[in-house]
Amino acid sequence: MRASRLASTIQRAGIALALFSILVTGCKRGSLPDAASPSAQLYVSRCGNCHVPYNPHEMTAAMWDTQVTMMEVKIQAAGMPALTSDERESIVEYLKRNAGTE
Numbered sequence: 001m002r003a004s005r006l007a008s009t010i011q012r013a014g015i016a017l018a019l020f021s022i023l024v025t026g027c028k029r030g031s032l033p034d035a036a037s038p039s040a041q042l043y044v045s046r047c048g049n050c051h052v053p054y055n056p057h058e059m060t061a062a063m064w065d066t067q068v069t070m071m072e073v074k075i076q077a078a079g080m081p082a083l084t085s086d087e088r089e090s091i092v093e094y095l096k097r098n099a100g101t102e
């Protein structure tokens with residue numbers, strides 16, 4: 001009975017590891033468009049503090065407006081400095097300029 005439990009546990013662990021590998025591989029992000037621009041660098045420095053910055057193509061311009069607003073709430077809740085109006089404008093403009101269409 002012990003051997004079958006061990007085999008079952010190993011099998012479940014193998015399945016979990018395989019799923020984890022698929023998720024991690026699927027979540028790799030390519031390089032950002034216009035990555036050397038000041039607005040892209042600002043986006044990476046401010047948004048990359050908590051997570052890997054998303055490629056702007058992953059959302060539409062309208063979705064980015066909503067996303068940045070939602071993230072500002074999370075920034076405040078985390079006790080981090082709020083985006084200045086200039087930072088917000090630069091980041092949103094960069095995201096919208098490089099946004100996806102669907």
